[in-house]
Amino acid sequence: LPAKNPAKTKKAREALGKAGTKKDVLQKGQLAAWFAAVQQLQNPVIAACIQMMLLTGARPGEVLALRWEDVNTKWKGISIRDKVEGTREIPATPYMLHLLAALPRRTITEPKTGRQIANPWVFSSPTSATGCLTEPNNPHTRACKAAGLEGLTLHGLRRSFKSLTEWLEVPVGVVAQIQGHKPSATAEKHYTVRPLELLRLHHERIEAWILEQAGIVFDAKATPGGLRVVGG
Template sequence: MSKQESRVRLTAGRVEAFTCPTDKPQAFLWDTEAPTLAVRATPTGRKTYVFESRLHGSTIRMTIGTLKDWPIERARLKAQGLKMLVDTGTDPREVEREKQAAAVEKKATAAAKVEAAKVAALTVGEVWGTYIAERRPFWGDLHYRDHIDKAKAGGLPSGRRGGGKQLTKPGPLAALMPLALKDLDQATIEAWAANEGKTRATSARLAWRLLTVFLTWCAEQPTYAALLPAKNPAKTKKAREALGKAGTKTDVLQREQLAAWFAAVQKIQNPVIAACLQMMLLTGARPGEVLALRWEDLNTQWKGIQIRDKVEGTREIPVTPYMLHLLAALPRRNEWVFSSPTSANGCLTEPNTPHTRACKAAGLGRLTLHGLRRSFASLTEWLEVPAGVVAQIQGHKPSATAEKHYKVRPLELLRVHHERIEAWILEQAGIVFDAQAEPGKLRAVS
């Protein structure tokens, strides 16, 4: 049937009764009132309104919509409007594509504005959490903990023995966490530094350094870069001066104080804490490195200890005879060498309080746990041990080209010097110890 023969005035009944023969892919029923309008049917029963006309000698056809969405009169008006475009030489398909593109662009612009508003509303704390999560694989445990502690809100039960109902204090960066990142400008940081520098300058200096690196990271992220000024707002002379300079720490055990210190530490009722403190002094390791030791790090066959190093990742140091003696007496409660049945993770936390009490009982001045590390390095001066040996045991970076590239000291060579250092320290402390005696066997407890 031709187009002329299949043309009728479209009505609801005629449209409803119109079907496509099963032997054809599609069939058309053309309207007499709007000659460019037709109902297209397929063998599946699907029916749509279509527009068809000729432009520049070619036939163009467009789908208007389904019968459900388009009443007949509305479809006629649409077809007539499309015909007017064709009569002016305009391709309605191009017009439709432009409309769709404009709609997509409008939608994208609106979505971008919404997203920009969300980003602009981000607080320092929210971005700080993202920053920590992304950088965590590249940090050591201590550095990660610093980021958590310096930004914590505080206000929780302290959990310390004898602390009663005391609540934890907010970290130095806690005041900045609720601020919008876009509001973290130079003046805000300088005011924060001036306030924190009055009460806890040492802690605030570390917090300021962490904040400075955080803002540098933000400036490198396309999502946050537009929220910050071109220059890092934390890097100002005023902020640095408000926090002051770190003083040189001089807390260290002198040779003549060794006897009093060992006597007081060995009287600590908790043998794990007593052994831990002695090991800090005898290895010169960082307190966190000693506390993080696991039994799997101890190699009794080759008498070495793998230490998780913040500089090189890991380093191996000798296990000297007296250290073996201390370790052999410790209980194996879990994977930690210096375990604690009362801590959340089963590992001993920094024993600052017991150490302070021991030093006070011994009549010594203030001596920090890191002061034990300084003490080890200082005491080796009496024996004129090569500086490179001491640095390798302590985990310091080599300070000379020869140390970096030419001197490789095996564990046995380090042992020669380390055992000599230990023997001399024990001698000065008045501790009688048989270095040839077999250490006691490690005992397991429930």
């Protein structure tokens, strides 16, 4: 047995990183296991929500705060309430539209009148007091454990999106705009706000590549399924 802990040497520390630092990022080779485990979650709304977190690179709270009025299926855009800029518009990519189309359109009871009204939340919950899904940390933890990916957090999915785009050499300004990061002057001196259609070219390519790595066969040209209205 070695006399010293190999992680204590300077060379090892440089290779391994600081003690306690979590590499809270999905690797390319882990995508298939992660998607398979998430898609097997019993609650399809939670499964869709978690997949959207990875595919948008958005903050978990931004995804949970999505309302149906934020989704423009005609122009294929999604308005996200951004804590940095107020709101930002990102592309509604083909697989995202597929996920959204499969979600139930629930109704909720209006407290004052007792009337049934449309639940405004995209990721809704019949058991939540607000009708909105709460942060699905526990289901995601279970899925990650099943996939052998313990330690990956919901916010780690945001980091994963940024990391995965590097395989495709997507311009950093495009990734920053999709994710709602403030542009870095050193990373992109001439930062410009790209129009939605230009973002879409890159975002659809990112999505298609992630799905390919995950082994998901998906027809991007297929029409998303119809919406279902359910009570509760």
